[in-house]
Amino acid sequence: MTRTMQAAVQYAIDDIRLEERPVPQIGPGEMLMKTLACGLCGGETMAWYKSEPKVLGHEPVGEVVEIGAGVTEFAVGDRVFVNHHVGRINSHLSRRGHFTRDPFYKSMTLDPGGVCEFYRVTAQHLAMDAHKIPESVSTEAAVTIEPWSCVLSGLKVCHIQPGDTVAVVGAGFMGQGFVHLAPLFGAGKVVALDFSDWRLARAREFGATHTINPRTEDAAAALRALNGGRLADTVIVIAPFAEAWAQALALVEVGGCLHLGAPLPPETDWVRDGNAAYFDQITVTSRYSSDHTDTYSYLRLLEAGRIKADQAISHRFDIAQSAEAFRLLVEAETSLKIVVYPHGVPRNQREVA
CATH class of the missing domain: 3.40.50.720 (NAD(P)-binding Rossmann-like Domain)
Incomplete structure (x- = not known):
């Protein structure tokens, strides 16, 4: 494993920088993921919503490259979706079904984010909201799991x-x-x-x-x-x-x-x-965000072919083009889901929808 990686860091709406960051180190019960693709979210254009600087993106799909002691449900090489925030069971809000409003939910994040070459997921992430991606579901379709699970959550x-x-x-x-x-x-x-x-x-x-x-x-x-x-x-x-x-x-x-x-x-x-x-x-x-029940439901609908997720991908960028990708997101004119590929856009995905 390399010790450093590239990450797109957001300092402001019009200031996205490509930086060298250390590859996260994992501990027992954790996994290191190679980022296959990461979607950009319109919420990241709301200047008031999150503090900068931060690694851009929270909708990654990854491949397991390293597993910590005690991890048994996943193996190196698996494609896995892990929700960027995850809840807990034992709290007043969680027991009443409001997992995403429990302050614990937002405290659990991917390390360091989505638009980077590798990210770490914690044992709590693996316990609450991590899923192997079925072979029938493309990596690009899987990028929609986090955002459109929020849609499903709202429709409920x-x-x-x-x-x-x-x-x-x-x-x-x-x-x-x-x-x-x-x-x-x-x-x-x-x-x-x-x-x-x-x-x-x-x-x-x-x-x-x-x-x-x-x-x-x-x-x-x-x-x-x-x-x-x-x-x-x-x-x-x-x-x-x-x-x-x-x-x-x-x-x-x-x-x-x-x-x-x-x-x-x-x-x-x-x-x-x-x-x-x-x-x-x-x-x-x-309804704020999505919890583990929503992502589980959405993934089953995706696997069943009920959702045209691939058709929602309008633009694809390499990580070096992150600033251009984010500019397109801010413009919000003729784009839907914009996806960044930290290890390069696959040859068969280079066409713009």
């Missing part, structure tokens, strides 16, 4: 009933996930809303039955026109802007559900009419 609390109309406000990569997975929870009509006609066209490829561009048409009127005069039973808002939240709330039918799929910046007010909040009986839900 959306109260969708069979045949319901579901609207998704924001059709970036995560919005496409909600569009694509909503029918697995019983959705009938699935309506994607976005200012980008390119993203709306992609949403139709992922299963949207209808699309609306609020920049060019009245969203509520268009929704009523395609839905028998009604608004949506469930509205999921991904765009992290107060205006988008207001738009989403205006699209929810009486008795429906508004799901907040991404946070607003801290200290951002969100005001509702108190009278309407009482009489409309709209349930507001949110």
Whole structure:
């Protein structure tokens, strides 16, 4: 094993540097992973969300290159997904099903991150949320396990009933996930809303039955026109802007559900009419990240061929191009999931989707 490796380190939104870092050393019950591929997440563009500097990326898929004493379920050469955060069983929040809100969850991280050549996973990671990747699932499809497990986690609390109309406000990569997975929870009509006609066209490829561009048409009127005069039973808002939240709330039918799929910046007010909040009986839900039950469910759906994960990969980069990859992520124009290959993009993956 080499003693040093390359890592892409984020100092600011516009400052991604390639640095030489030591290869992590593992202890008993731990594993060292060779990073096969790592996706970039839109959450990494939120300057308020995480402190810098940090190794970029938290959606890696790896190959086991070293195992510590006591590890028996995995072997060198296995392709493995390990969630970047993992929970614990014995806490008040965990016992009530809120694994991801227990402070322990965020304290458990991959060492040192995702966009680097190797990373260490702890014994707690292996005990809670590590999975061999089936041969039928490609490495690129496996890159979607962490982010779209968050989608699956959110859909679990959306109260969708069979045949319901579901609207998704924001059709970036995560919005496409909600569009694509909503029918697995019983959705009938699935309506994607976005200012980008390119993203709306992609949403139709992922299963949207209808699309609306609020920049060019009245969203509520268009929704009523395609839905028998009604608004949506469930509205999921991904765009992290107060205006988008207001738009989403205006699209929810009486008795429906508004799901907040991404946070607003801290200290951002969100005001509702108190009278309407009482009489409309709209349930507001949110779900931060994904836990071990979500990743397990998602991987089974992926293996069963229910999810078009490979089609969500729009761009591929070598680790030396990490700054360019992140710039494309920030622009968020004609890209979905951007993947960085720390050991080089495989020859058969060099085409851009």
